[in-house]
Amino acid sequence: MAVPSDLIVSVSGIRGIVGAGLTAEATARFAAAYGSTVAGKRVILSRDGRPSGEMLRHAVMSGLLGAGCTVEDIGIAPTPTCGFAVRQSNAAGAIQITASHNPAPWNGLKMFGPDGSVLPAGAGQIIRALYETGDFARSAWDGIGSVSVPPDVSADHARAVLDTISVAAVAGQRFRVFLDANAGAGGPLGTRLLADLGCDVIQYGCEPTGQFAHEPEPIPANLTEVAPWVQQHECALGFVLDPDSDRLALIDETGTCVSEEATLALAVKYRLRQQRGPVVVNMSTSRMNEDVATAAGCPFYRSAVGEANVVGLMRDTNAVIGGEGNGGVIDPRIGWVRDPFIGMASILSLMAEEKKPFSQLVAELPKYAMLKTKFTVSRERLPGALAALEARWPDAEINRIDGLRLDGADWWLHVRGSNTEPVVRVIAEAPTAERSEQLCREAGAVVTGG
Template sequence: MSRKLFGTDGVRGTANSWPMTAEMALRLGAGAGRFFRKGGTNGHRVVIGKDTRLSGYMLENALTAGLTSTGMNVLLLGPVPTPAVGFLTRSMRADLGIMVSASHNPHHDNGIKLFGPDGFKLSDAAEAEIEAIVAAEIKLAKPANIGRVKRIEGGLGRYVEYAKTTFPRGRTLSGLKVVVDCAHGAAYRAAPEVLWELGAEVIALGVAPDGTNINAQCGSTYPQACAQRVLAEGADLGIALDGDADRVILIDERGQVADGDQIMALFARRWAEEERLADGTLVTTVMSNLGLEQFLHGHGLRLERTNVGDRYVVERMREGGWNLGGEQSGHIVMTDYTTTGDGLIAALQFLVAMIDTGQPASTLARSFEPVPQVLRNLRYTPGDDPLERPGAERMIAAASARLEGRGRLLIRRSGTEPLVRIMAECEDEGLMIEVVEGIADGLEGLAAE
């Protein structure tokens, strides 16, 4: 079945515009409710979490109306990180988990992510089936079977306690000064609390959400703010989360930024040495740096690449029985602990490495020298995709031929925004930039015809 509503990470768009309208959220809630009421023996329960966007109130209420109309009982968690929804869906024996968030996008966007009863994001097939239900006439529950709604006050506390259990007993963060930037998002309470309770001196940024400042000049998409504070405070580590805290970027004591590739390289090596890395394999996407692949091969480890999107990473991990994966953007998935990317728990594992080795973040966060890489994003008007323009394929093929044998070129549409992403890697930086800029300028020229 084809999918028009769902992208690579649920349904996403500009708030109050299709598909992020109250009407569509209501239908999506009803469709998901009808899909999950086909089976199950636990009272047909769904948990809903959200980040701090103003539009979250509207979408949460609309989803609730749709779900209860098909007989689902709704448990409202309030603002919690995305990984908390995955954890609590499974912990609370729910049929379905929903996170209302557009992750790292600006406040005017929002999204809806669905989790199954096992705490993992739904498969493409399940999303396509729900989309088909939404497009048809949805069968509603009888009046006596309309669902109930309850607000769960302790959901965040459960997640906080669980996050602390992933940090080894007998160790503390005492003596470490940590800056954590919560991006005015879903982890604005949980992340500083976990770090403080584990003994760190915590400097918290991005913890005053107002509904419109999420990800604004802060968090993982703007780590400069965290880096500046790390240097000003003389901190040992900076932790920059995104709006729903499923990704993390780290900043060492020198103010240098470490992306997901560097974090995964450290974890893969350490886990392999501890005989914890399943089948000596790390799963990541086509966007990860070639330097990471070379580093792993140098340590006798294997890299498995997938399409972009942490859900595809997780699906491949589950298929292969592997326990570590993620994305360059900072999604770190450790299925020993979580069912989806978890920025806070990934940061805790990095802090464990600092304590165990006695080495500073600047040493641990630079496992390999990245191959020069450049990424250019082209934004376009929906319905006017430059990759569909006559001549685009021929132009891209000619540009790609220039890198053959010398580097790597990847061109793809974003699954969450109307963007064409052009990425290249090459030791010859001049050639790499020339190729990428040539493609970008060429596509823009085609789009302007």
């Protein structure tokens, strides 16, 4: 059976429009394929707040039970809580029903391994092959799995985060903070965590109904109505979550949206004060993190793009923190998943230590401007285009781990082909927006032959 053309398959799961590419049949089949790789073992199941998640929950259960799995259904929960639950309960893996930051018509499955991290590419390819062939386990009547509802794990997740910081130091500042969960899965845990930190929490969309108040991706363009409320409520800062709560966006006390790239940089700055050690980010994440790590005298590494790739390199280097520039902080003390809750606690702890307005902490980070563009380029042309880029900037440091990354003295370019369409993504970062625009324009001319 071929994967439907409108069903997106990645190394860690599937995603599509509910009722079109993503149907109950396709969902149950993917769950059965996954269940075949952990047949007879315990699997955590959770979902974000999207209303379609209830239908898909039954489809996933059907696939897992048919493979003989014991399903522990933790209900609506953030993606990092799902990963945390796997580690805490020594489960064989997990499926989170979510479409992350995609619009409301979408949903999907994100799959986890026994260490609580999203599946790496190799494991994901095995499951896709099982889905396509249908050669997966089918239990007899007396071998079908079972379902249970374990004790609430969110309190343990919150406690694990709180154990990494000085709660008294944060609580002593009595911060008023704004939390926009946009009706996603992270509202209850985010509210609990911030209250435990002694914060006065102004809540917006903190009930996980899945009825989004604004577009779900937490980028400045989607927060124009929300951002002013931070200043209007006299908050020290605002936190914004995506629907499955693995990304953290920030709004300063003036109501100004802060680049998502700053989330990880601020968390890295605080973490390296606690413990010096290696830092890992992906190829397309801001150099702010490298500058912060270098200033602290710590090793710094870059992986290929993708959460599983970041986690793999974090393990290899014994990193103390890592993540991605989309607002994703990964702290191995909590789990191997992007976790906004450790991000919140770290940033509030940094504010408590520095006793400075949040906008000042952001202003003190290294200054860079990033631009993301894409150009239509055939797969056949891509190798020659990358070679031409190397020739265009012969003095740049070259990295071919993931497409091509060129590093200059104070700038970088990352050029990589799309896995799903004939385009090349070009990302540039430099001290000024004008320089980033110039780099993208020049790179685009090279790769398109213009």
